[in-house]
Amino acid sequence: MTAQPNLSPxxxxxxxxxxxxxxxxxxxxxxxxxxPRIEGHRNxxxxxxxxxxxxxxxxxxxxxxxxxxxxxxNRPKDEVDTLMNYLARFLKSAMGELxxxxxxxxxxxxxxxxxxxxxxxxxxxxxxxxxxxGLTLILALSYGGRTELIDxxxxxxxKVKDGQLEPAExxxxxxxxxxxxxxxxxxxxxxxxxxxxxxxxxxxxxxSYTELVVTPTLWPDFRKPQFFEAIEExxxxxxxxxxx
Numbered sequence: 001m002t003a004q005p006n007l008s009p010x011x012x013x014x015x016x017x018x019x020x021x022x023x024x025x026x027x028x029x030x031x032x033x034x035x036p037r038i039e040g041h042r043n044x045x046x047x048x049x050x051x052x053x054x055x056x057x058x059x060x061x062x063x064x065x066x067x068x069x070x071x072x073x074n075r076p077k078d079e080v081d082t083l084m085n086y087l088a089r090f091l092k093s094a095m096g097e098l099x100x101x102x103x104x105x106x107x108x109x110x111x112x113x114x115x116x117x118x119x120x121x122x123x124x125x126x127x128x129x130x131x132x133x134g135l136t137l138i139l140a141l142s143y144g145g146r147t148e149l150i151d152x153x154x155x156x157x158x159k160v161k162d163g164q165l166e167p168a169e170x171x172x173x174x175x176x177x178x179x180x181x182x183x184x185x186x187x188x189x190x191x192x193x194x195x196x197x198x199x200x201x202x203x204x205x206x207x208s209y210t211e212l213v214v215t216p217t218l219w220p221d222f223r224k225p226q227f228f229e230a231i232e233e234x235x236x237x238x239x240x241x242x243x244x
Contacts, residue, residue: 011235016188018062025194025218043220056135070144102134108180109143145204152178
């Protein structure tokens with residue numbers, strides 16, 4: 001039997017409050033195995049289940065997963081349709097385990113662009129989990145960092161136009177209060193799988209001082225050992241926030 005990975009005492013003492021993950025590499029995982037791209041997405045769902053479970057076990061309060069970007073709408077229709085079906089299926093099938101593990105579900109992004117059957121399942125799953133107070137799982141769906149900033153800017157501009165706000169009152173806090181993530185702290189740790197060295201339009205405002213960990217592991221192979229490795233690396237960082 002394979003030994004279960006454990007965090008070091010230092011890591012246990014320095015658990016990040018909020019972890020965000022760019023789940024990348026599903027397509028390459030499938031290509032390496034001469035499988036359709038969608039098989040990579042299907043296997044990636046098991047990584048989602050594992051990471052959500054592991055995050056709750058170690059006391060992480062918020063976990064944001066980049067599940068579907070605004071750019072992903074430009075993928076082939078068959079792939080997008082299958083992804084939407086997988087999403088709705090996951091939201092329904094995982095509901096029981098999420099509830100048992102005291103997980104609360106939130107979503108950020110342009111949710112109105114999702115198919116109605118996905119929106120309906122989102123509402124049902126969120127309602128079933130709304131009284132939980134353990135890990136908050138945040139799914140970024142139809143999300144883009146630049147789109148988020150545009151939406152925030154429009155909302156602030158409208159308040160200025162309506163006389164509710166003076167331009168001089170606009171500051172970092174005000175902008176943060178108009179983002180999709182207004183109810184959550186900024187991520188302490190951002191993990192990107194598959195080895196790509198970019199942030200892909202994800203939480204552009206929020207990750208200003210976030211610690212970045214890039215792993216070569218493709219998302220469908222990213223499980224508890226790799227997740228804990230990233231937390232260990234985070235625990236060994238000295239966060240200065242621009243100070244000495």
